[in-house]
Amino acid sequence: MTMRRAIGLMSGTSLDGVDVALIETDGETVRVERSPNGYLEPLGPTGYRAYSDDDRALLRQALIDAEAVTERSERPGCLAAAEELVTRLHAEAVENFLSENGLTAADIDVIGFHGQTVVHRPDQKMSVQIGDGRDLSRRLGIKVVSDLRHADIEAGGQGAPLVPVFHRALAQASGFTESLGILNIGGVANATLIARDGRILAFDTGPGNALIDDWMRERTGHALDDNGRTAARGRPDEQLLAWLLVHPFFARRPPKSLDRNWFSHKLAGQLSTEDGAATLTAFTARAVARALDHASDPPVRWIVAGGGARNGELLRQLNYHLRAEITTADAIGWSSAFLEAQAFAYLAVRSVEGLPITFPSTTGVREAISGGVLARPED
Ligand SMILES: Nc1ncnc2c1ncn2[C@@H]1O[C@H](COP(=O)(O)OP(=O)(O)OP(=O)(O)O)[C@@H](O)[C@H]1O
Ligand SMILES: CC(=O)N[C@H]1[C@@H]2OC[C@@H](O2)[C@@H](O)[C@@H]1O[C@H](C)C(=O)O
Numbered sequence: 315m316t317m318r319r320a321i322g323l324m325s326g327t328s329l330d331g332v333d334v335a336l337i338e339t340d341g342e343t344v345r346v347e348r349s350p351n352g353y354l355e356p357l358g359p360t361g362y363r364a365y366s367d368d369d370r371a372l373l374r375q376a377l378i379d380a381e382a383v384t385e386r387s388e389r390p391g392c393l394a395a396a397e398e399l400v401t402r403l404h405a406e407a408v409e410n411f412l413s414e415n416g417l418t419a420a421d422i423d424v425i426g427f428h429g430q431t432v433v434h435r436p437d438q439k440m441s442v443q444i445g446d447g448r449d450l451s452r453r454l455g456i457k458v459v460s461d462l463r464h465a466d467i468e469a470g471g472q473g474a475p476l477v478p479v480f481h482r483a484l485a486q487a488s489g490f491t492e493s494l495g496i497l498n499i500g501g502v503a504n505a506t507l508i509a510r511d512g513r514i515l516a517f518d519t520g521p522g523n524a525l526i527d528d529w530m531r532e533r534t535g536h537a538l539d540d541n542g543r544t545a546a547r548g549r550p551d552e553q554l555l556a557w558l559l560v561h562p563f564f565a566r567r568p569p570k571s572l573d574r575n576w577f578s579h580k581l582a583g584q585l586s587t588e589d590g591a592a593t594l595t596a597f598t599a600r601a602v603a604r605a606l607d608h609a610s611d612p613p614v615r616w617i618v619a620g621g622g623a624r625n626g627e628l629l630r631q632l633n634y635h636l637r638a639e640i641t642t643a644d645a646i647g648w649s650s651a652f653l654e655a656q657a658f659a660y661l662a663v664r665s666v667e668g669l670p671i672t673f674p675s676t677t678g679v680r681e682a683i684s685g686g687v688l689a690r691p692e693d
Contacts, residue, residue, distance in 0.1 A: 315340035315341060315342065315667065316340060317338050317339065317340050317345065318338065318339065318340065318341075318423035318424060318663050318666075319336060319337075319338055319421060319422055319423050320336070320337060320338075320339060320422070320423055320424050320425070320426060320659035320660070320662050320663050321334060321335070321336050321408060321411070321422055321424075321425045321426070321456075321659055322334070322335050322336075322337070322425075322426045322428075322654075322655040322656055322657060322658030322659030322660070322661075322662065323404050323407065323408070323425060323426065323427050323428060323655060323658060324428045324654040324655040324657075324658055325400065325404070325428065325429065325430045325445075326500045326501055326654065327431060327500055327501025327502050327522075327524060327574045328500055328501040328523060328524065328527065328621060329365065329370050329373050329374065329430075329501075330364065330365065330537075330621075331362055331363055331364035331365050332362065332363040332365075332403055332404055332407040333360070333361075333362055333651065333652055333654065333655035334360060334361035334362065334363070334407050334408065334411045334652075334655055335356075335358060335359075335360045335361075335649070335652040335655035335656040335659060336358035336359055336360075336411075336415075336417075336422075336659065337356050337357070337358045337656050337659045337660060338357060338358065339483075339659070339660050339663050340663070340667075341660070341663040341664040341666070341667040341669050342483070342669070343483065343486075343487065344356050344480075344483050344484060344487055344656075344660060345357045345358075346484075346487045346488070349646075349647030351645075351646070351647060353488060353646040353647035353648075354487055354488045354489065354647065355488075355646075355647035355648055355649070356484065356487075356648070356649075356656055358656075359411070359414075359415045360649060360651070360652040360655065361407065361410065361411035361414060361415075362407075362651075363403060363404075363406060363407035363410065365403070369399060369403065372392060372395065372396050372399055373396055373399075373400075373430060375391070375392050375396070376391075376392055376393050376396035376430070376432050376444065377432055377574070377575070378391075379391025379392050379393050380393060380432035380433045380442065381433075383432075383433050383440075383442060386433075386440055386442050386464075389444075393432065393444060396430070396432075396444055397444040397445060397446060398446075400429060400430050400444050400445040401445050401446045401449050401450050401453075404427060404445060404450055405450055405453040405454055408425065408450075408454055408456075409454070419454055419455040419456050422456050423457065423663075423666075424456070424457045424458070424459060424662045424663060424666055425450070425451075425454070425456050425457065425458045425459070425659075425662060426459050426460075426462070426658035426659050426660070426661050426662030426663075426665075426686075427445060427447050427450055427458050427459065427460040427658070427662075428443060428445075428460075428462065428654075428658050429443030429444055429445030429447075429460060429461075430443060430444050430445060431443050431574075432444050433573075434473070434474065434571065434572075434573040434574075435573065436467060436471075436472045436473055436474075436571055439467050439468065439470075440467065441463045441464065441467050441473040441474070443460070443461065443462075443463065445460065446460075447459070447460030447461065447687060447689045448689040448693055450689070451689040451690060451691050451693065452689075452691055452693075454691070455691045456691065457666075457688060457689070457690050457691070458662075458688075458689045459661070459662040459665045459666065459686040459687065459688050459689075460686065460687055460689065461685075461686060461687040462476055462658070462661055462662075462665065462671065462685050462686045463476065463685070464685065464687070465683055465684070465685035465686070466671075466672040466677050466679050466683065466685055469679050469680060469683055470678070470679060470680055471569070471672055471677035471678050471679030471680075471683075472569050472570060472571040472677040472678050472679075473571065473677060474504070474518065474571035474677065475498075475504040475506070475516050475517070475518060475571065475676065475677070476657070476658075476661060476671060476672065476676075476677075477498065477504070477506070477516075477653070477654060477657040478506040478514055478516035478673075478676045479660075479661070479664070479670075479671055479672075479673070479676070480653075480656065480657035480660045480661065481496040481506040481508070481514075481516075481657075482506070482508060482512075482514055483660065484648060484653075485508055488646070488647075488648075490508075490615075491510065492510065492614050492615060493507075493508065493509050493510050493609075493611040493612065493613045493614055493615075494507075494508045494613050494614075494615055494616075494617065495507050495508075495605070495609075495613030495615070495616040495617070495636075495638070496508070496616070496617045496619065497519070497602060497616055497617070497618045497619065497620075497632075498522075498619050498620040498653065498654065499522040499523060499598070499602075499618065499619070499620040499621065499622020499623060499625075499628070500522050500523065500620040500621060500622070500654070501521075501522055501523055501524035501527070501574050502518055502520075502521060502522050502524065502572050502573075502574055503518065503519045503520060503521065503522035503598060503601070503602060503620070503622065504516065504517065504518045504519060504571075505517065505518075505519050505602065505605045506676075507605070507608075507609050507611075507613060508613075509610060509611035510611055511611075513675065514673070514675055514676065515568060515569075515608065515609070515610075515675050515676075516568070516569065516675065516676040516677075517568030517569050517570045517571070517605070517608070517676075518570060518571045518572040519601050519602045519604065519605050520563065520564065520572060520577070520597070520598065520601030520602070520604070521572070521577050521594075521597060521598055521601065522598060522620065522621075522622050523538065523598070523620075523621055523622050523625070524574050525577060525578070525579040525581075525582075525594045525597070525598070526538070526539050526545070526579075526591060526594045526595055526598070526625075527539075528578070528579040529579040529582060529587075529590050529591060529594055530544065530591065532579065533587040533590065534587060538621075539591050539595070539625065539627075541624065541625060541626045541627070542591075542595055542625040542626050542627025542628050542629075542630075543627070544587060544588055544591040544592075545588070545591040545592045545594075545595035545596075545625075545627045545628075546592075546626075546627040546630075547588045547592075548585075548586065548587075548588030548589040548590070548591055548592030548593070549588075549589055549592055550589070550592045550593045550595075550596040551582075551585055551589060551593045554581070554582065554585075554593055555593060555596055555597060555600065558577075558581065558597050559597070559600060559601070559604070561577075563576070564601060564604045565607075567608065568608050568678075569674075569675065569676060569677050569678035570678075571677070579594060582594055592627075595625070595627055595628050595631065596631060598622070598628060599628055599631035599632050599634075599635055600631075600635060602632060602635070602636070603632075603635035603636060606636070612638070613636075613638055614638050614639065615638060615639045615640075615641065616632070616636055616638055616639070616640045616641070617641055617642070617643050617646060617648065618632065618640060618641070618642050618643065618650070619642070619643035619648065619649075619650045619653045619654075620650060620651075620653070620654070621650075621651070623642040623643060623644070623650040624650070629642070661686065662686065664684065665684055665685060665686030665688065666688065668684050669684060670682035670683055670684050671683070671684055671685050671686070672685065
């Protein structure tokens with residue numbers, strides 16, 4: 315199969331900005347290069363377009379207004395305006411990325427466009443990512459694959475997580491042979507478990523950084539708990555933690571996925587800022603540890619990616635609870651920050667090639683299926 319140059323675009327549940335990454339892939343293998351520390355990493359530049367406070371405020375409102383959505387094409391309240399913003403900012407992000415890297419539209423075969431999740435209710439067969447793939451394709455003059463969760467949801471899957479097939483490709487390219495866990499800690503956290511026989515099991519483990527961010531914003535006005543410093547000064551409320559962890563989500567057998575809004579930082583209610591941060595950080599770590607309940611071949615090594623990999627206190631707790639070697643993605647030459655954007659580039663090429671992107675063991679879909687909607691500039 316032909317190697318293609320693909321750009322992936324991700325705007326995650328943390329609402330921080332648009333991640334951009336270029337990779338070369340034929341939809342099976344990913345072109346990699348050897349990093350200075352000896353590991354193999356995907357080849358290709360990355361870029362980022364941060365949201366302004368006003369952008370973020372509109373997106374936050376969109377999450378609230380989206381609660382009224384009963385049919386996936388509906389755009390109540392500010393959703394239409396938010397969708398226009400998402401498309402425009404992604405177009406700007408790609409334009410800047412191309413010019414920063416001396417590339418033109420003609421250099422890119424396809425873009426994988428995740429959009430912004432505003433509704434995720436797999437039980438109601440609904441997952442909505444705002445962002446108009448056709449408009450993005452016209453603006454940029456590049457083919458765009460969007461709506462990558464819909465086919466899976468329609469076929470009875472969870473519609474998430476989508477990145478495991480990319481995790482597996484990277485693990486293979488990097489030559490890992492032992493049982494491996496790949497943990498992405500974004501707003502929500504998701505894990506891909508790769509057994510020694512190559513079988514994968516993937517699911518959302520629970521909250522990632524979202525509750526910690528919301529807590530910090532409310533208590534201190536800061537967007538995040540930098541390196542987990544506030545949490546490190548507090549003491550987790552064990553009683554509250556025990557109560558949080560009896561939520562049926564954690565006992566449910568995977569595959570399973572979580573909506574950002576299923577848990578709230580308000581659960582930490584009356585605690586001090588430090589103890590609340592410590593409790594919510596411990597909640598994320600112990601929810602991840604529950605993943606081991608479902609592992610047939612428990613990972614001997616975990617690779618941690620996503621913004622949570624920059625939270626030292628969270629990593630310390632994961633180290634304690636997972637009882638395995640914990641490495642950040644950056645430490646092995648993968649990109650903690652851009653792994654998801656790279657994954658959407660990979661998924662776009664798989665979609666164009668008609669290759670499956672979701673599997674019974676990653677989303678619970680009955681059989682492996684492809685997905686995504688292709689838009690061409692001339693459409
Ligand atoms: N220095 C840091 N210290 C602590 N936490 C950090 C730091 N840097 C980033 N984070 C956390 O990482 C988050 C961003 O992570 P990331 O970009 O992986 O999320 P996302 O892609 O939006 O989410 P998702 O994977 O759920 O779609 C921030 O909101 C913050 O909570
Ligand atoms: C519905 C939705 O957008 N889910 C996100 C979210 O953020 C992390 C986790 O929850 C994961 O399931 C998913 O994103 C990644 C990219 C995925 O689908 O693999």
